[in-house]
Amino acid sequence: MIRSGNELTEDLVVEAPACVVGLGAGGSVVLRALARAGLPAVALEEGSDHTPFQFNQREEQMIPELFQERGGRMTDDLAIQVLQGRGVGGSTIHNTNLCKRTPTEILELWARRYGVEGCGPRDMEAAFQTIERDLSVSRIPDDGINPNNDALRRGIAALGWRGGVLSHNRVGCIGSGFCELGCAYDAKRNARKVLIPEALDRGARIFSDVRATRILHDRKQVLGVEGRTAGGRRVTVRTKVVVLAGSAVGSAALAIASELPDPHLQQGEHLRIHPGGVVAGVFDQPIDGWKGIPQSYECTEWLDLDEKSDKRVWITTAFAHPIGTAVVLPGFGAAHMKSMRGYRHLAVLTAMLHDESAGHVWLKDGTRTMLHYEMNEGDRRQMVIGLRACARILLAAGAREVVVPAVPPLTIRREAEIERIDANVVRPHNIPLTAVHPMGTMRMGREPKTSVVRSTGEHHHVRGVFVADGSLFPTSLGGPPQISIYAFAEHLSPHIVAAARG
Ligand SMILES: Cc1cc2nc3c(=O)[nH]c(=O)nc-3n(C[C@H](O)[C@H](O)[C@H](O)COP(=O)(O)OP(=O)(O)OC[C@H]3O[C@@H](n4cnc5c(N)ncnc54)[C@H](O)[C@@H]3O)c2cc1C
Ligand code: SF4
Incomplete structure (x- = not known):
């Protein structure tokens, strides 16, 4: 049963073996695991439930x-746009379906440096296999590589750089190109399609359009969750297990608002976001980058996940729909119109950082969720490396010119001009930056001084509070996070089930 909080005509109190807050990648896995164990939980999701018929492809x-803050979520200095989902299925509704496991180097780093126990490559293998099977993960077929991604492929082939075809979780995809606006063809094997129906069949209850506002606790043990509908109705779930799965932003905000004990001031800290900058190549021939599977190829030449590495850039394609493109393309009036007329001829790449800068989530006036994040010098250097690499790839692929949408914009026509992309170009507010992968604000680890939850996902200080989303990760991943989040939720679910059984 999915019931919208908008239909409630009075306050509601329910009892449940567990309450899951947020139904994206992490929360949906846990809801299913609880239901499979005969513990039908209640889930609160602040967004609505959507059907494929509602995805009308209008930006x-x-x-x-579908997005938090109507797509307008930004870091508190307005320098970086942060895109996140809001609705049953969370960010898996509008993501671009790339699937990569947590790299072995990263799992080993978390064990070695952050005291994460029982989550090494061998421990995680079964969870990765389960999730990949359930989501039907497969390699994107060669004929699914559209001309935008082919430009990336050709460019790195010409340069002799490392890269390859990505994997995805789509079945029956017709290549419409509208993944980021929800799939009208129901081809995404995402949380809403795969996990939530089974949880519902087994008795889970979902309240959409209900925002959890407070975790009820006595500082040692959790007692329940309180939520609110847009119309002001109160929903109270009495339970001894609460699973925070509202994303690295939503879960941290709720933990802070609920005043969960935090003696070492760890909640909301260590935010990583994989900030990304874009470079466009203008080609003589039409690219029509909006058609076909949006992201199917990657360049890993500038990515080395070793702890001390100075290669921390992951490159893939990033084609935007017309409004998104118009916002980023430089110029005004006739000049801007001229650039937009070239829309068909653009191929766009993004350089996303395996970031080391640490931001934090905080609450303005005690309620409004805010993100503070500033790129440090090291990450700014990596962004220069990344944008230069994108420019080289596009020129090598045959672009007539390459445009970096800085203020003022940089137009590059020859390899020798690429060095004009420098630290000055990458200074804050000078280029549009976007982040779609927040992580790490409720991180796991052995030491309460440096982490929020244990390696079981349970809070260090309050029994019965678990975390099962992207907040868990002690560092950035350096690649698409959804499989890691699904798999960690799957791997930690037995601890949640055991706690709910009591
Ligand atoms: C445009 C875009 C493209 C992406 N493409 C990819 C990709 O191709 N591959 C990949 O691996 N990753 C991709 N990602 C990232 C990936 O989708 C997310 O990392 C992942 O879904 C995060 O999982 P999560 O469980 O942490 O949170 P989410 O999936 O974001 O779910 C959190 C849910 O919790 C809800 N919530 C938050 N606070 C509350 C509250 N207080 N009360 C009730 N509900 C609450 C939210 O509304 C949301 O529905 C993309 C993301 C975006 C934005
Ligand atoms: S490209 Fe495929 S998965 Fe994406 S919206 Fe179109 S049909 Fe759906």
Whole structure:
């Protein structure tokens, strides 16, 4: 049963073996695991439930409907746009379906440096296999590589750089290119399609359009969750297990608002976001980058996940729909119109950082969720490396010119001009930056001084509070996080089930 909080005509109190807050990648896995164990939990999701018929491929309607803060979430200095989902299925509804496991180097680093126990490559293998099977993960077929991704492939082949075809969780995809606005063809094997129906069949209850506002606790043990609908109705779930799965932003905000004990001031800290900058190549021939599977190829030449590495850039494609492109393309009036007329001829790449800068989530006036994040010098250097690499790839692929949408914009026509992309170009507010992978604000580890939850996902200080989303990760991943989040939720679920059984 999915019931919308908007239909409630009075306050509601329910009892449940567990309450899951947030139904994205992590929360949906846990809801299913609890239901499979005969413990039908209650889930609160602040966004609505959508069907594929509602995904009308209109940017101006779908972005406000499916994204947090109507697509306008930014870091508190307004320098970086942070895109996150809001609705049953969370960010898996509008993500671009790339699937990569947590790299072995990263799992080993977490064990070695952050005291994460029982989550090494061998420990995680079964969870990765389960999730990949359930989501039907497969390699994107060669004929699914559209001309935008082919430009990336050709460019790195010409340069002799490392890269390859990505894997995805789509079945029956017709290559419409609208993944980021929700799939009208129901081809995504995402949390809403795969995990939630089974949880519902086994008795889970979902309240959509209900925002959890407070975790009830006595500082040692959790007692329940309180939520609110947009119309002001109160929903109270009495339970001894609460699973925070509202994403690295939502879970930290709720933990802080609920005043969970935090003697070492760890909640909301260590935020990583994989900040990304874009470079566009203008080609003589049409690219029509909006058609086909949006992201199917990657360049890993500038990515080395070793702890001390100075290669921390992951490159893939990043084609935007017309409004998104118009916002980023430089210029005004006739000059801007001229650039937009070239839309068909653009191929766009993004350089995303395996970031080391640490931001934090905080609450303005005690309620409004805010993100503070500033790129440090090291990450700014990596961004220069990344944008230069994108420019080289596009020129090598045959671009007539390459445009970096800085203020003022940089137009590059020859390899020798690439060095004009420098630290000055990458200074804050000078180029548009976007982040779609927040992580790490409720991180796991052995030491309460440096982490929020144990390696079981349970809070260090309050029994019965678990975390099962991207907040868990002690560092950045350096690649798409959804499989890591699904798999960690799957791997930690037995601890949650055991706690709910009492
Ligand atoms: C445009 C875009 C493209 C992406 N593409 C990819 C990709 O191709 N591959 C990949 O691996 N990753 C991708 N990602 C990232 C990936 O989708 C996310 O990392 C992942 O879904 C995060 O999982 P999560 O469980 O942490 O949170 P989410 O999936 O974001 O779910 C959190 C849910 O909790 C809800 N919530 C938050 N606070 C509350 C509250 N207080 N009360 C009730 N509900 C609450 C939110 O509304 C949301 O529905 C993409 C993300 C975006 C934005
Ligand atoms: S490209 Fe495929 S998965 Fe994406 S919206 Fe179109 S049909 Fe759906």
